[in-house]
Amino acid sequence: MSDPVLPFDKLVLASGNAGKLAELQAMLGSSVEVLPQSQFIKEEAEETGSSFVENALIKARHAARASGLPALADDSGLAVDALDGAPGIHSARYAFGGDAANNVKLIDELRGVEDGKRTARFICVLALLRHADDPTPIICEGVWEGRILLEPRGTNGFGYDPLFWVPEAGKASAELTAAEKNSMSHRARAMQLLRERLGLR
Ligand SMILES: O=c1nc[nH]c2c1ncn2[C@H]1C[C@H](O)[C@@H](COP(=O)(O)OP(=O)(O)OP(=O)(O)O)O1
Numbered sequence: 001m002s003d004p005v006l007p008f009d010k011l012v013l014a015s016g017n018a019g020k021l022a023e024l025q026a027m028l029g030s031s032v033e034v035l036p037q038s039q040f041i042k043e044e045a046e047e048t049g050s051s052f053v054e055n056a057l058i059k060a061r062h063a064a065r066a067s068g069l070p071a072l073a074d075d076s077g078l079a080v081d082a083l084d085g086a087p088g089i090h091s092a093r094y095a096f097g098g099d100a101a102n103n104v105k106l107i108d109e110l111r112g113v114e115d116g117k118r119t120a121r122f123i124c125v126l127a128l129l130r131h132a133d134d135p136t137p138i139i140c141e142g143v144w145e146g147r148i149l150l151e152p153r154g155t156n157g158f159g160y161d162p163l164f165w166v167p168e169a170g171k172a173s174a175e176l177t178a179a180e181k182n183s184m185s186h187r188a189r190a191m192q193l194l195r196e197r198l199g200l201r
């Protein structure tokens with residue numbers, strides 16, 4: 001059974017990524033008071049896990065421990081078929097130089113790969129801990145299928161959005177409005193599952 005009501009009225013968002021924070025905040029709306037982890041944390045958690053789930057739990061636990069509040073973390077990334085699923089859990093540190101360098105590296109790595117073989121997906125795992133030692137965290141995953149473009153398109157969003165072609169929209173992810181992206185993204189799908197688990201509408 002899912003919880004009938006939210007068992008808390010405040011939540012720490014365990015992310016240092018401004019793009020993610022904006023999207024998660026927009027999706028959570030006013031259902032709960034959301035505090036950024038920067039209010040409680042000096043050093044971000046080290047993402048030492050070997051899966052999205054492990055890293056999401058590490059980040060949520062770190063924020064819950066520091067704040068004494070329930071914490072929601074997002075571990076996400078891009079899995080490219082022609083690269084055997086890379087950059088995957090290493091998406092943020094792919095080129096060790098931030099979003100722009102990551103995008104340049106992805107274009108380079110896929111040079112010469114034909115259109116039909118440029119399939120990829122964004123993956124998002126949300127982990128909610130009611131407190132740092134919560135033995136039954138809520139874990140929700142969302143996936144968004146697309147293709148990697150030859151050149152960047154659009155200026156919205158963050159991360160790999162300019163290189164991610166969204167077939168269902170006929171646009172790059174960075175050409176979608178925030179509302180459009182938040183209605184169909186991997187993060188939106190994971191959040192929808194979380195809302196259902198929490199008994200929210
Ligand atoms: O909707 C998205 N649109 C574009 N790119 C995206 C998206 N979602 C994840 N991504 C990329 C960004 C980053 O390269 C990696 C996430 O890495 P990830 O460690 O989960 O996040 P992060 O280090 O940026 O912030 P934090 O760990 O503090 O939440 O995947």
Ligand SMILES: [Mg+2]
Nearest residue numbers: 016047075092
């Ligand atoms: Mg990270």
